[in-house]
Amino acid sequence: MIQRMTGVLDFQTQALTLRAERQRLIAGNIANADTPGYVARDFDFAAALRDAVRARGPGGNDLGAPVAGRAGATALRYALPAQTSMDGNSVDMDRERASFVDNSVKYEATLRFINGSVRTMLDAMKSHNQG
Amino acid sequence: MSMFRIFDVAGSAVSAQTQRLNVVASNLANADTVAGPDGQAYKARQVVFQTLMMGQGAQAAASAGVRVSTITEADTPGRRVHDPQHPAADDDGYVTFSNVNAVEEMVDMISASRSYQNSVEVMNTARTLLLKTLQMGQA
Numbered sequence A: 001m002i003q004r005m006t007g008v009l010d011f012q013t014q015a016l017t018l019r020a021e022r023q024r025l026i027a028g029n030i031a032n033a034d035t036p037g038y039v040a041r042d043f044d045f046a047a048a049l050r051d052a053v054r055a056r057g058p059g060g061n062d063l064g065a066p067v068a069g070r071a072g073a074t075a076l077r078y079a080l081p082a083q084t085s086m087d088g089n090s091v092d093m094d095r096e097r098a099s100f101v102d103n104s105v106k107y108e109a110t111l112r113f114i115n116g117s118v119r120t121m122l123d124a125m126k127s128h129n130q131g
Numbered sequence B: 001m002s003m004f005r006i007f008d009v010a011g012s013a014v015s016a017q018t019q020r021l022n023v024v025a026s027n028l029a030n031a032d033t034v035a036g037p038d039g040q041a042y043k044a045r046q047v048v049f050q051t052l053m054m055g056q057g058a059q060a061a062a063s064a065g066v067r068v069s070t071i072t073e074a075d076t077p078g079r080r081v082h083d084p085q086h087p088a089a090d091d092d093g094y095v096t097f098s099n100v101n102a103v104e105e106m107v108d109m110i111s112a113s114r115s116y117q118n119s120v121e122v123m124n125t126a127r128t129l130l131l132k133t134l135q136m137g138q139a
Helices: A002-031 A045-056 A093-125 B002-029 B102-134
Strands: B045-053 B064-073 B080-082 B094-096
Touching: A002 A045, A002 A093, A002 B002, A002 B064, A002 B102, A093 B102, B002 B045, B002 B064, B002 B102
Parallel strands: none
Antiparallel strands: B045 B064, B080 B094
């Protein structure tokens, strides 16, 4: 029973961990915007989340570290430069900033989903006369 | 907790850009100097950035910070001005000034300042997200 209640939370945890991972990756890209020869990197969020959920197994309720973000769980990809530069740097600042904002909004959204399910669960646990 | 690593990454970028701004400032300050620290005309300096892997083990690939690897000096010949009265004039009456190009330095300064702002914004966003994560389940 409790497994059915935490199933949603489990999925959102994987999503949140991957969002944090991606945020860190984009921060690295922005930090290296002026580094010669640096190649911008990113990962396919949907595929990574699918892999993380599959690795966790259906209905897996074992406690422990979440699967997402573990070694080899996310394959990094190299971004193709929209405009090449002389120093071999492929960070597209506009794209990175857009990804950064997009990722932080989705991180917040995931947080709200988690807060929502926690509140639902707490409400369900309360007895009716507690208000 | 991978989000905390963002502060290391953005912090390294801020510190590297500060060093770049420092070099720009010293270049601009020396735009009209005749002699540098070695007695020769001052040479414009430029920082070279290098990627610095900050995480351990499996996280190393995802945390790419930045650091200043070397500071290079420009080889271009200095500006030569004919001024026989100048105490630093050579036998032909020419004074060799530094090879700093003020326009290039200004462009470099704006670029460094924008990168600095970007990194600060990254840190602010990470801070906001972490604070909201701390409040998870309380709202």
